[in-house]
Amino acid sequence: xxxxxxxxxxxxxxxxxxxxxxxxxxxxxxxxxxxxxxxxxxxxxxxxxxxxxxxxxxxxxxxxxxxxxxxxxxxxxxxxxxxxxxxxxxxxxxxxxxxxxxxxxxxxxxxxxxxxxxxxxxxxxxxxxxxxxxxxxxxxxxxxxxxxx
Numbered sequence: 001x002x003x004x005x006x007x008x009x010x011x012x013x014x015x016x017x018x019x020x021x022x023x024x025x026x027x028x029x030x031x032x033x034x035x036x037x038x039x040x041x042x043x044x045x046x047x048x049x050x051x052x053x054x055x056x057x058x059x060x061x062x063x064x065x066x067x068x069x070x071x072x073x074x075x076x077x078x079x080x081x082x083x084x085x086x087x088x089x090x091x092x093x094x095x096x097x098x099x100x101x102x103x104x105x106x107x108x109x110x111x112x113x114x115x116x117x118x119x120x121x122x123x124x125x126x127x128x129x130x131x132x133x134x135x136x137x138x139x140x141x142x143x144x145x146x147x148x149x
Contacts, residue, residue, distance in 0.1 A: 006039035006054060011108065014099040018062070019112050024089045025119060027129075028064040033057050033110045033137045035100055048143055049106075057110070059135045063128055070127040078122045078130050085118030085132055101144065111138045 018030040035057055040050035098110045116134040123129055 010103045011100040017096040019095045020093040030062045065128040074122040088117045109140045
């Protein structure tokens with residue numbers, strides 16, 4: 001969608017809670033996708049939906065690390081070109097869908113989907129292992145019935 005045809009739409013946050021994933025190393029990842037901007041095409045389908053949409057988002061991921069996995073902080077910084085991680089399997093504990101209401105009558109839902117987790121032999125200043133995650137999203141748009149009172 002080109003920026004000429006896209007129209008930014010304002011919104012309010014309805015729900016923006018963390019999803020939780022249990023890593024097989026004992027850590028828990030909390031993740032959410034925070035919506036910063038919404039863009040709708042000005043042309044609508046016969047059903048009243050925008051013909052195209054775009055979202056500006058940021059992924060927020062936090063690790064809750066058990067004490068037995070903590071080590072002294074690494075002296076060398078993480079280098080994505082040379083440091084090789086170990087893939088860590090995980091299980092969904094609770095998946096929360098982020099929801100937003102636009103000022104033009106739509107509810108936007110964003111569901112985080114964790115697909116990969118890698119742990120590195122590098123440790124943060126808090127002594128926690130460094131993780132790299134692949135977090136994707138599934139989006140959905142619903143019209144809000146403004147005629148119901």
